[in-house]
Amino acid sequence: MTTVDSKSVVSDAAQRDAFGPVASQAKADGASIEHGRSKCSVPLSVFALTSDGHLASRKPVAAVATSCAEGSASLSLGWDAMPAYPSLVLGVPTLDGRTLFAGCVLTSHEVRDDGIHCEINRGGIGEIILTEEARIPTLNTEFFQYRLPCDDSVYDSWLRAGILKRTVLDRVLVCGKCRSVATFRFACRQCGSGRVAQKMLAHHFACAFVAPASEFETAETLKCPNCRTKHLVAGTDFEYMPGDNECDVCGWSDRELEQTGHCLNCDSRFAAHKAVEQELVGYHVERLASLADIADLGRSRVTAAGHVPA
Amino acid sequence: MSLLDGPRYCVATVITCLYDWVCGIKRTISSGLPELEFSHCPSVCAMVVGLNEGSGLGATIESIIGTYPRLEIVVVDDGSDDDMAQVGRAYASKYPGIVRCLSRPWRGGKSSALNIAVAHTTADVVICVDADSHLSQDAIWEIVQPFRDENVGVVSATVSVRNCFTNFVTWFQGLEYLQSIFVGRLVAARLNVLPIASGALAGFRRELLVRLGGWDVGPGEDLDMTVRIRRLGYRVTFAQYAFCHTEAPTTWKALLKQRRRWEGDGPVRHFARKHIDMAKPWHSDFKLSNMLMFLDGLTFNLLCGYGMVIWSVMVLLHPDLRPEPYAWMTFYMISVIAEVIALGPLMYYSRRRKHDAIVALAFPLMPAYRMLLLGVRIFSNTAEILWRKSFTEPHVPPHVRAVTWRW
Ligand SMILES: [Zn+2]
Numbered sequence: 001m002t003t004v005d006s007k008s009v010v011s012d013a014a015q016r017d018a019f020g021p022v023a024s025q026a027k028a029d030g031a032s033i034e035h036g037r038s039k040c041s042v043p044l045s046v047f048a049l050t051s052d053g054h055l056a057s058r059k060p061v062a063a064v065a066t067s068c069a070e071g072s073a074s075l076s077l078g079w080d081a082m083p084a085y086p087s088l089v090l091g092v093p094t095l096d097g098r099t100l101f102a103g104c105v106l107t108s109h110e111v112r113d114d115g116i117h118c119e120i121n122r123g124g125i126g127e128i129i130l131t132e133e134a135r136i137p138t139l140n141t142e143f144f145q146y147r148l149p150c151d152d153s154v155y156d157s158w159l160r161a162g163i164l165k166r167t168v169l170d171r172v173l174v175c176g177k178c179r180s181v182a183t184f185r186f187a188c189r190q191c192g193s194g195r196v197a198q199k200m201l202a203h204h205f206a207c208a209f210v211a212p213a214s215e216f217e218t219a220e221t222l223k224c225p226n227c228r229t230k231h232l233v234a235g236t237d238f239e240y241m242p243g244d245n246e247c248d249v250c251g252w253s254d255r256e257l258e259q260t261g262h263c264l265n266c267d268s269r270f271a272a273h274k275a276v277e278q279e280l281v282g283y284h285v286e287r288l289a290s291l292a293d294i295a296d297l298g299r300s301r302v303t304a305a306g307h308v309p310a
Numbered sequence: 311m312s313l314l315d316g317p318r319y320c321v322a323t324v325i326t327c328l329y330d331w332v333c334g335i336k337r338t339i340s341s342g343l344p345e346l347e348f349s350h351c352p353s354v355c356a357m358v359v360g361l362n363e364g365s366g367l368g369a370t371i372e373s374i375i376g377t378y379p380r381l382e383i384v385v386v387d388d389g390s391d392d393d394m395a396q397v398g399r400a401y402a403s404k405y406p407g408i409v410r411c412l413s414r415p416w417r418g419g420k421s422s423a424l425n426i427a428v429a430h431t432t433a434d435v436v437i438c439v440d441a442d443s444h445l446s447q448d449a450i451w452e453i454v455q456p457f458r459d460e461n462v463g464v465v466s467a468t469v470s471v472r473n474c475f476t477n478f479v480t481w482f483q484g485l486e487y488l489q490s491i492f493v494g495r496l497v498a499a500r501l502n503v504l505p506i507a508s509g510a511l512a513g514f515r516r517e518l519l520v521r522l523g524g525w526d527v528g529p530g531e532d533l534d535m536t537v538r539i540r541r542l543g544y545r546v547t548f549a550q551y552a553f554c555h556t557e558a559p560t561t562w563k564a565l566l567k568q569r570r571r572w573e574g575d576g577p578v579r580h581f582a583r584k585h586i587d588m589a590k591p592w593h594s595d596f597k598l599s600n601m602l603m604f605l606d607g608l609t610f611n612l613l614c615g616y617g618m619v620i621w622s623v624m625v626l627l628h629p630d631l632r633p634e635p636y637a638w639m640t641f642y643m644i645s646v647i648a649e650v651i652a653l654g655p656l657m658y659y660s661r662r663r664k665h666d667a668i669v670a671l672a673f674p675l676m677p678a679y680r681m682l683l684l685g686v687r688i689f690s691n692t693a694e695i696l697w698r699k700s701f702t703e704p705h706v707p708p709h710v711r712a713v714t715w716r717w
């Protein structure tokens with residue numbers, strides 16, 4: 001995600017539109033290293049998050065990253081842009097027009113002449129929601145339902161802000177009553193039980209007699225109960241054929257079984273064609289691998305603009 | 311069915327017809343009411359067994375469904391290559407609880423397919439229906455009525471030609487079926503010498519089928535089953551107005567091929583060989599009616615046929631024996647007159663007089679048609695006597711043919 005395509009040039013005007021006055025004021029002067037942190041000046045956007053993960057505001061505030069390292073960074077914000085909550089999501093634009101996101105927490109802030117100076121660390125609820133586990137529904141083993149860890153409203157607010165993108169990952173057949181996952185198998189047409197056994201029939205070629213295979217079995221040999229021929233050989237003298245299926249539960253018997261669903265949660269049984277098809281919805285996001293990449297993104301921006309990097 | 315078929319039943323037919331006519335008048339005079347028609351209603355399983363009958367199956371099922379209250383339909387697909395199983399399953403899901411479709415992965419022969427169907431039903435009466443034929447509205451009601459009598463084991467039905475007016479081939483067959491089945495079987499059933507219930511439409515008491523272990527390997531399994539039920543001491547009757555409309559062959563070639571198949575397995579295989587014991591007076595299964603049935607079958611099928619052959623040979627060898635041309639004419643005229651006389655009972659029993667009258671217009675050529683069929687009969691019987699031709703019929707799959715007993 002941090003690979004930056006230096007061939008693609010993003011115009012300054014486009015950048016200005018996206019990130020406001022701070023972005024245009026930022027001096028695109030590359031980066032240098034000081035106290036293990038890369039110095040930089042990269043425009044980015046900041047979303048504040050409430051304690052339950054909702055976005056405090058749909059519009060981000062603009063900020064400039066002044067230095068960054070693997071798990072921490074310094075931001076410079078406008079006077080009126082102090083975040084209302086300590087949990088943040090940073091949106092870092094790339095050269096090819098994408099935005100990479102990272103969850104952070106505000107550790108300290110200082111009011112200076114040129115604005116507010118903030119120290120942030122990677123982590124917090126924003127980072128949790130950005131992890132794959134929070135964005136891909138998983139099967140709950142108690143209720144056998146596919147669920148996401150947060151409320152739908154959280155994802156909706158992130159979706160509206162353009163951080164997440166909705167994707168249909170798959171479709172599952174679920175119980176019409178409780179939306180839990182069901183198992184599907186060929187089962188008794190009457191009660192839906194899977195406890196069915198197929199009876200085998202035997203056909204004696206010579207006399208055309210057909211009966212359940214068990215009637216042909218005697219203690220010492222296979223014998224046709226109709227013409228009493230003994231020592232029958234399967235294939236040459238007789239054949240086995242599939243017979244009826246018999247239900248151990250309700251005693252029903254028929255040739256054809258029906259594909260039947262059995263809900264793993266509420267135990268209701270229903271014909272397969274009556275199952276509800278549910279979309280498994282997940283969310284896609286482009287994540288920033290490391291806060292240190294912010295400096296790289298700044299550098300490549302300078303390169304792309306024609307400057308020689310320091 | 312031979313040249314002699316006309317004269318053969320002529321007298322008996324006319325007597326039966328007159329008897330029915332008098333009885334009808336007597337009944338009308340005494341009660342003023344016709345007999346109550348359908349009062350017996352056992353549970354019925356219609357078995358539609360076939361191989362590659364996907365195209366006609368739907369229409370056959372539709373012609374059965376809804377015509378009888380206690381009805382189930384079992385379709386057995388004997389390992390078809392076409393869409394028969396799919397059509398059957400579609401009807402099974404359209405009419406759940408009424409239609410069932412059983413399909414086997416590979417062919418096993420008609421007899422075992424019928425036996426599969428019997429193993430899947432508990433109905434009192436089992437009715438075999440060919441997958442390419444249509445039943446008349448009351449056919450099932452008509453077939454089950456005779457089962458009121460505990461001694462009736464099999465009920466034969468009328469097979470009629472659906473495509474009578476396609477060409478001369480089907481027209482002749484139309485009249486032939488009317489004479490030898492619609493009227494002929496009525497008389498045979500009255501005389502208790504009816505040996506066959508056509509596979510196209512026939513009713514059986516299921517309990518007897520189970521007792522006998524089902525149908526034996528064919529061809530001719532329908533004749534064989536009827537004879538075996540007779541051997542158990544049950545009667546074979548005829549439901550004259552249970553119609554099964556079937557498609558007849560439309561070319562001479564197809565007709566002759568069909569007859570060659572039908573004729574061979576009848577009298578020689580089943581009467582003279584497999585079931586000959588029941589015509590022996592010292593055998594436990596002996597019954598006078600059964601012996602008469604055998605004699606009837608053997609006389610008219612074998613003796614008359616070969617008599618004709620011997621006579622022809624003699625005529626060829628001894629020009630002195632050759633009859634005068636007018637004798638041929640007389641012979642033919644007598645045959646035509648017998649045909650005309652037989653039309654009387656046909657018209658008396660017919661419920662579609664207009665239709666049947668038009669079919670009957672083929673009568674002047676019928677003796678010639680019957681002569682042709684007699685030729686086929688002699689040919690098939692000879693092939694059966696000498697080479698047991700029916701045991702090489704492709705009607706039965708090779709793996710079954712290889713292991714079954716030869717009678
Ligand atoms: Zn059941």
Ligand SMILES: [Zn+2]
Pocket residue numbers: 204206207208209224225226227228229
């Ligand atoms: Zn056997």
Ligand SMILES: [Zn+2]
Pocket residue numbers: 175176177178179180263264265266267268
């Ligand atoms: Zn449920």
